[in-house]
Amino acid sequence: MSFLALNHISHQYFTEKSYTKALDNISFTVEEGSFISILGPSGCGKTTLLSIISGLIKPTRGEVTLSGIKVEDAEAEIGYMLQQDYLFPWKTILDNVLIGPKVQRKQTAEVQEKGIDFLKEIGLGNVIHAYPAELSGGMRQRAALIRTLITDPKLLLLDEPFSALDYQTKLKLEDLVSHLLKEYHKTSVLVTHDIGEAIAMSDQIYLMKANPGEIAEIFEVPIELRDLPPFQARKHLKYQLLFDRIWEELNSLENKYQV
């Protein structure tokens, strides 16, 4: 049985005057512990696909399963990291991290210790009692990741989590996030516009085309790159070769479909 399986997903948005065929017949599977990226031009349906994987949107056709269970029934197993951190400004970093366990009534001393350990591991040990406004954007995103990981989700959905950060912070955070996700053997799906980020972080890259949204091509990231931290992977010759292939494919898709 596949860990994550998308079976013939199609989705249409209906408005009063028109309808948009956002996704057409998308099927693929993701292995447990792997990291995949969904890459594509604006409007190709990346966010729609991620919302369907999360169970937030029910597709017009098809279904998504997580360990054989429909995602709508596996909500607790799915964690998110979004472009905005959505930390509560009136709560300390530690209290923000412990929101999930609190809501689930699982806020034990052990969980609190786990939260503190996680925060130390990601370099936030000295700000656990600070408030979000006292932290930089990169620090807040790190706290948001820990808030997600503390509930131990089976699947992590990352929706452009680094796109609001400055370039240097983004590169540092890619390394930290990648390290943590590998250490805890998480399965992750990243949506991004950034070819370099997709290559540096993923095992596979699903390139989408628009109108309607379909998987145009799947790129396997060379094993030599997967074993490296993203920052190091970016310096590898195979990174550059794959970057060029994806760049060309994206350009030809844009010319073909006038995106």
Ligand SMILES: Nc1ncnc2c1ncn2[C@@H]1O[C@H](COP(=O)(O)OP(=O)(O)OP(=O)(O)O)[C@@H](O)[C@H]1O
């Ligand atoms: N709520 C909605 N109602 C109607 N049409 C929608 C809705 N959400 C998205 N669409 C349309 O569906 C298509 C896919 O949109 P989606 O936001 O999933 O693309 P995307 O690849 O995530 O775009 P971007 O990279 O710009 O965020 C687009 O044509 C968009 O206009």
